[in-house]
Structures are given as structure tokens and as C-alpha cells.
Amino acid sequence: xxxxxxxxxxxxxxxxxxxxxxxxxxxxxxxxxxxxxxxxxxxxxxxxxxxxxxxxxxxxxxxxxxxxxxxxxxxxxxxxxxxxxxxxxxxxxxxxxxxxxxxxxxxxxxxxxxx
Amino acid sequence: xxxxxxxxxxxxxxxxxxxxxxxxxxxxxxxxxxxxxxxxxxxxxxxxxxxxxxxxxxxxxxxxxxxxxxxxxxxxxxxxxxxxxxxxxxxxxxxxxxxxxxxxxxxxxxxx
Numbered sequence: 029x030x031x032x033x034x035x036x037x038x039x040x041x042x043x044x045x046x047x048x049x050x051x052x053x054x055x056x057x058x059x060x061x062x063x064x065x066x067x068x069x070x071x072x073x074x075x076x077x078x079x080x081x082x083x084x085x086x087x088x089x090x091x092x093x094x095x096x097x098x099x100x101x102x103x104x105x106x107x108x109x110x111x112x113x114x115x116x117x118x119x120x121x122x123x124x125x126x127x128x129x130x131x132x133x134x135x136x137x138x139x140x141x142x143x
Numbered sequence: 144x145x146x147x148x149x150x151x152x153x154x155x156x157x158x159x160x161x162x163x164x165x166x167x168x169x170x171x172x173x174x175x176x177x178x179x180x181x182x183x184x185x186x187x188x189x190x191x192x193x194x195x196x197x198x199x200x201x202x203x204x205x206x207x208x209x210x211x212x213x214x215x216x217x218x219x220x221x222x223x224x225x226x227x228x229x230x231x232x233x234x235x236x237x238x239x240x241x242x243x244x245x246x247x248x249x250x251x252x253x254x255x
Contacts (some may be wrong), residue, residue: 059241071186071231071245101243123241130241131176134185134192 030054034120034134042142049053049105049138051120060131061121062095063089071119092107110142126139145170147234149246154211157254162219164249166232174235175215181228185189189217222253 038103039071041047041063053060055105062074076083102124117139121132148167156162166175174193178186190199192208199206205218207251219226229250233243 040252042167061243070247073242073244076241081201086242088219126163130235131188131191132241132243136185 030133032120032133033136034118034135037136038141039140040143043142044109045114047107047110049103049107049118049120049140050115051103051122051135052101053103053120053122054124054133055101056093057124058123059083059123059125059130060097061085061096061123061135062105063119063121064116065119065137066116074118082096090117107140109139112142115140115142144242145234147246148247149153149232151249152247153250153252155254157251158220158224159221161224162215162222162251164230164232164251166215166217166231166246167241168191168213168234170235171212173212175212176233176235177206177215177217178231178233178245180231184228186231219251222251224253224255227251227253 035050039047060077063071064074065071073086075085075095077091092108096104117137120135121139123130123132150165154162174191176191177189179189180186190206192206195212196210197208203220207216215232217230229248230244231248234242
């Protein structure tokens with residue numbers, strides 16, 4: 029069964045450093061998302077991406093965050109200058125369609141630890 | 144913004160007992176989805192409800208969507224230890240590009 033792949037599974041970084049989290053969505057999917065989950069809390073939407081541009085972003089997704097689809101397969105989330113409160117599990121998801129009947133498939137996540 | 148409230152936060156049951164989690168929204172939802180997240184895992188899609196009053200079953204799991212499309216429930220009959228995890232409802236905003244708003248989740252533990 030096709031799946032969303034995320035790397036690395038765990039990223040440890042120093043506060044103020046830049047990190048790039050990588051995702052390979054399901055190959056025929058057109059819509060891509062990033063979510064985060066702080067330990068013990070709910071899953072929160074960060075950003076959606078379609079046709080090489082951001083479709084929607086949350087208030088969490090400030091100027092320190094950016095997304096990119098550098099080639100036909102990868103979808104990345106960059107955090108320019110990490111803060112302690114950025115420590116969380118980051119999930120990438122993709123879907124074939126954006127209409128109300130879409131199903132989003134989640135990757136296994138990258139655990140980001142900011143020290 | 145859209146908010147989805149989910150209760151209870153925790154549920155501890157003995158194996159064989161039933162379990163229910165509830166999801167409520169102050170606004171009418173276009174649809175609602177349910178996800179399961181195993182400890183240390185990622186959200187896995189279970190089901191989507193679209194129609195008012197809809198009821199769907201998956202083996203021991205029964206999902207309901209309220210008549211007003213503002214609430215939903217997931218009921219598990221005769222829980223098993225494999226049911227442990229966090230169950231999330233998630234609402235798909237009708238006017239947004241696929242954004243899912245998750246409830247807080249219900250953590251289910253099942254004691255053998």
C-alpha cells in the first residue's frame with residue numbers, strides 16, 4: 029500500500045538553528061499538508077500546499093516556517109531559527125483531492141527536539 | 144476559527160467493556176473524520192461521515208454523525224487490548240483547502 033514517507037524520524041537541534049523536515053507524499057497525490065503535535069496534545073494544522081503554492085496556513089505558521097516542493101517527489105518544511113517551543117512531532121500528509129470527501133494519509137512523523 | 148471539542152480526555156476500561164468518545168462542534172460540519180493513533184504512532188484514518196444522521200460500522204466500531212451535523216460519536220463494543228490508542232475526530236472545513244481541525248482526542252487504555 030502506498031505510504032507517506034518522512035525523514036528523519038528524529039531530529040535534534042540547538043535553539044536558533046535551521047532544520048528541514050522532509051516528506052515524500054504518495055505519488056499521485058496533489059495536496060500536501062504539514063501538521064504538528066506537541067507531546068500529549070492534539071494534532072494541529074500548519075499549512076496546506078497545492079500547485080506549488082501555499083493554499084492555507086495557520087497562525088502557528090509564521091515567518092520562521094516555509095514549505096517547498098523542490099522536485100517532483102519531495103515536500104519539505106523548513107524552520108529557519110528553531111525555538112524551544114518548536115519541539116513537537118511533525119506530520120506530513122497528502123491527499124488526492126481537496127474536496128470534502130478527501131482522505132489525508134499521514135506519514136510516521138519526525139520528532140523534533142530543540143535543545 | 145473552527146473548534147472541535149472531544150470528550151472524555153481519558154477512558155480506562157476492562158477488556159470486554161464498551162467505550163464511547165464524543166465530538167462536538169458549535170458550527171455545522173461538512174463532514175467529520177475519525178482517526179486512531181497508536182502510542183508513538185501517527186494518525187491513521189478510520190472513517191468519514193458526511194450525511195446527517197449517518198451511521199457506519201466497522202466490525203466492533205460504530206460511528207455516528209448527528210442530525211444537525213454538529214456532533215459525532217465513536218463507540219467500540221467489547222474492547223480488546225488492540226484497541227488501545229488515542230481516538231481523534233477531525234473536521235474538514237467546508238471552505239478551506241483540506242485543513243483538518245482535530246479534537247483533543249480520547250486516550251483509551253484497556254486492561255486485560
